[in-house]
Amino acid sequence: MTLVTVDDVRGAATRIASDVIRTPLLPCARLSDELGLRVLIKPESLQNTGSFKVRGALNTLLTWKENGTLPEGVVGFSAGNHAAAVAFAGQRLGVKAIIAMPHDAVESKVINVRRYGGEIVPTDDLLGTTEELASRYGYPPLLPFNLPEVIAGQGTVGLEIAEDAPEAAAVIVPVGGGGLISGIGAAVTALAPSMRVIGVEPEISNALSLAMTHGEVRELPRAERTIADGLAAPRAGNHTLENALAYVDEMAVVSENAIGEAWADLADSAKLIVEPAAAVGLAALRTGAVSLPAGCTVVLVVSGGNADLVKLAQARMG
Amino acid sequence: MTLVTVDDVRGAATRIASDVIRTPLLPCARLSDELGLRVLIKPESLQNTGSFKVRGALNTLLTWKENGTLPEGVVGFSAGNHAAAVAFAGQRLGVKAIIAMPHDAVESKVINVRRYGGEIVPTDDLLGTTEELASRYGYPPLLPFNLPEVIAGQGTVGLEIAEDAPEAAAVIVPVGGGGLISGIGAAVTALAPSMRVIGVEPEISNALSLAMTHGEVRELPRAERTIADGLAAPRAGNHTLENALAYVDEMAVVSENAIGEAWADLADSAKLIVEPAAAVGLAALRTGAVSLPAGCTVVLVVSGGNADLVKLAQARMG
Incomplete structure (x- = not known):
């Protein structure tokens, strides 16, 4: 099996250019102040279909x-x-x-x-x-x-981040089956090697880190479903496992409570309608599951925005 | 009294650059499909403090x-x-x-x-x-x-629009007291003269068009408060009246019902948390209060995002 490369990602970018939105990086003053970091949001919630x-x-x-x-x-x-x-x-x-x-x-x-x-x-x-x-x-x-073409396509998110914020110290990526972080890793490792590639999973749905720990794909025990429905992969894949082992610097997990709170606060602080999966990165920074040097630039990948607005409002009310 | 000029706006842009976000233009596929136009959103909801x-x-x-x-x-x-x-x-x-x-x-x-x-x-x-x-x-x-410096500052929104989408056929601007549209008009009229500058007011809170019709500032009769609280100016000002007469191509009004529906749908279609005032442009396009040639590019200024999420969810539920 061969790794997805930055050239695969570049090829994907050319192929899909006319049908996707090149999402901007959005500085978020409120989160930056709160976290003592320079927070840039990559809002794939604004992508066509509402996700990357x-x-x-x-x-x-x-x-x-x-x-x-x-x-x-x-x-x-x-x-x-x-x-x-x-x-x-x-x-x-x-x-x-x-x-x-x-x-x-x-x-x-x-x-x-x-x-x-x-x-x-x-x-x-x-x-x-x-x-x-x-x-x-x-x-x-x-x-x-778990398909090299899918991974290369998702990697175009990383290509854009490396172009727009090469100075970032880290990019934090929500992880389900691992396609997005594999692709972002392929692009960022090649183009901005000093940027750490950090994945975050729900504690109760950690298929990729489980596979990375064991060096092979493992089925998750059938458990409670995570609120971050977009990350509920029953297992990683052989392609995502191999690319993650090559390209991911750090993995972290967050609790359901931390995800729910970050979900509501991200909507409020960033004025974006996001889905719970998109908030795991913020949850990891807040709980200390991921820790970065004060003042550094971090890119939070906000993976999707297909949320139930009523549930979001309920989460906001606590 | 003298008009605000594009040079005043350029001066403002230089002055404020380090403390404001240069908001991007966001293409919105769902609204574009629905309206048969190419819809670009200028999301000042993502601005520092949540508004322009x-x-x-x-x-x-x-x-x-x-x-x-x-x-x-x-x-x-x-x-x-x-x-x-x-x-x-x-x-x-x-x-x-x-x-x-x-x-x-x-x-x-x-x-x-x-x-x-x-x-x-x-x-x-x-x-x-x-x-x-x-x-x-x-x-x-x-x-x-009603202050030339305020008008010039708000005009930087128009400067950015003229730079990023000079091809747009129209820019649609929510109007309260008229500061935003006066400034946008000053910039756009100079830099993209073929772009129509269109203002939209709540039908029950139309202070600027009232002043424009009479050629003088008039107090609104004390009436029901509009759902678009950000546009509830009791009267326009002498500066905004004069600039609007010089720079605005068209004014339209929309009903409270149309604002409420557009508010919820804009959040859903664009994945942005916006306030009701920000939705009057979409309301005007939907109701036919503003009508544009099929297929043309239109910039919708989404003026702010400081909404009550629970009320937004209620509006979404209808």
């Missing part, structure tokens, strides 16, 4: 198209953001998208998939249903993270 | 400082955003800020003023209390809109 996932899905379909292997349709599985990304990319390229989603997926994410013409198959068995759909329709699966 | 008002307040104090007339303290009056801006600017320059605010000001705006060290005097008579405070302390008032 569209970068990887588009790069995969566009790569297949270049290779002459673009199928009539694809199947996918996802708690929501990858699902919307597959639907969006499929719509752009005229490829049908059929997506297995959990029965209890966040409503705004279900609506988002339908908005881009995705067909949803609700299920309690994401992987089984995906396999069944793939075999019934003869469509290939477009995996949410 | 900090630009004018800073430019005023910094101009006074250049002129050697910086006072020990200033008094202000405001529903909230100008109050926070005066507190912020005062804190930056070591000037005490005493601010008269309505008893029923939005709570998040009260908190915001305190955050920057502003002293709040609650009142039912903003103007009377401001005069009394000014005379008691011997501090000059820092007016919310």
